[in-house]
Amino acid sequence: MKKIVVLTGAGISAESGISTFRDANGLWDNHDIMEVASPHGWANNPELVLNFYNQRRRQLKEVAPNAAHLYLKKLEEIYEVVIITQNVDDLHERAGSSNIIHLHGELRKVRSERNEDLIYEWDKDVNLGDLAEDRAQLRPYIVWFGEMVPLLDKAAEEVMGADILLVIGTSLQVYPAASLIHYIAEGKPVYIIDPNSVPVPKKPHIQVIRKNATEGVKELNFFSSI
Incomplete structure (x- = not known):
């Protein structure tokens, strides 16, 4: 898998x-x-x-989970899915995702x-x-500004073992969380969904979808063979 x-x-x-x-x-x-x-x-x-x-x-x-949260839960039908979130809400949990790392804590x-x-x-x-x-x-x-991010090493390890990295709704400007994108193995596909310009290198394996989360996930083909 x-x-x-x-x-x-x-x-x-x-x-x-x-x-x-x-x-x-x-x-x-x-x-x-x-x-x-x-x-x-x-x-x-x-x-x-x-x-x-x-x-x-x-x-x-x-508030309630939206279509993008529910899409990530559905991915678990055919993939091993690990969610690393910078968000402190519980919307991923309420959508039913089963493996979630909260980098910045939980409300x-x-x-x-x-x-x-x-x-x-x-x-x-x-x-x-x-x-x-x-x-x-x-x-x-x-986790406040100036405090250590205790789960960062665990998150980096998960990214290193990924076959695919999917980035949704983050500016990639908040460190150290933004550094996680650099842990993916060279050549592994990276999909970035965000309506704004995101600072990422232009490489063949990195695809940027300039849409919001609920619209962007519709362009992914993760339910067909990759």
Whole structure:
């Protein structure tokens, strides 16, 4: 069975109604990045940070997986599929995909601010005074700017073993996640779906589809022999 590794970014979730950070009118327009997505911001104003992610978590109840999420689930009928996502929502899970690596954390989890290994499933708001079992404040289970990406090595290993790499809805400008495209074996096919210009080398095995996620997947022929 051939193996497809899929790298997804904000573009695939945007079509379900989840605001992106970097686009015009995105989340960053209303928040300073370092105030809500950095250890420094957390230390300065944890209540602001908690409220920001509480809003993001509540929004999950208002959105649903779209056709691109469902397409990736369907790929599992004939391929081994590993999804590496930069998104912190749970839309891939809700679409039914079974092998997902969340590079930047998950909205529906929290962790101790002191011990990164104390992680809990969490669907409600997090408030100041909500404590982990080590008596430390609970914080979002999110990889903030300036923090290590603990699953990066695992993700790179998956890409190295891929027969096909599919990139959907990511600008390939956020590092270290953007570096993953360079781990695919030379000559293996790479398909990139994004309506915007994406900085990738012009090579015969790299195909760019300048469409959004739900339209772009319609041009793929993964259900025929490759």
